[in-house]
């Protein structure tokens with residue numbers, strides 16, 4: 001698997017209809033292959049919209065958007081998606097949920113047995129392969145959703161607030177696990193979050209969006225060595241990144257009403 005780059009130039013997105021809003025305007029972003037890029041911004045600024053455009057689930061109204069050098073025109077091959085809510089199918093076991101993308105792609109399920117076992121072990125779910133989603137905790141379901149997104153080795157992984165519904169402790173664990181998984185897979189990740197600390201902890205870069213219509217207001221490069229222990233969040237260097245991003249939100253006049261949290 002070669003990781004995919006993502007390039008956005010002057011991307012505008014206007015939703016159709018009488019109440020259709022302009023969600024994005026002039027989005028320029030260059031996401032290098034194999035990078036982990038966090039996207040942070042106030043509620044409603046178009047973060048999910050951009051992710052859906054990259055995934056080919058929405059058309060852009062203007063500009064250019066490429067994945068792996070090819071213009072996005074419908075859902076491209078090789079993109080894994082994880083949403084805030086896991087979207088596992090209740091009537092399928094965890095193993096069968098993870099195998100869904102393989103079935104959809106018309107590939108031979110038997111060829112993926114070892115891969116599924118590896119993913120289950122990597123995420124600590126090896127004893128739950130035959131369980132059903134309702135038998136798992138929220139964090140475990142989200143880990144299963146990550147396995148499903150990774151099973152076909154996607155060059156690009158899009159994550160839309162994947163840990164937003166989890167309690168703080170589970171979220172910390174998932175942050176650490178996601179970093180470990182990514183260091184093993186090294187695919188390109190675009191990770192949307194409301195959490196400044198989460199964005200900095202995980203990202204090689206943090207793209208901060210302006211209020212709607214969203215555009216990239218600032219790009220922070222996070223120069224912290226990996227693997228990053230959770231305790232890195234207590235270091236002055238980490239605090240400096242968080243402080244800079246908070247100040248930027250302050251300058252945009254947003255900090256009090258954004259719903260941007262620091263956890």
Ligand SMILES: Nc1ncnc2c1ncn2[C@@H]1O[C@H](COP(=O)(O)OP(=O)(O)OP(=O)(O)O)[C@@H](O)[C@H]1O
Nearest residue numbers: 015020021023042043044045046047048049050212
């Ligand atoms: N399918 C849709 N049809 C029409 N308008 C939409 C649609 N999806 C989103 N919007 C509008 O586009 C704007 C951006 O929404 P989007 O969900 O991309 O924001 P967001 O930054 O992800 O927000 P949040 O952080 O609250 O999840 C909002 O004003 C929203 O109402």
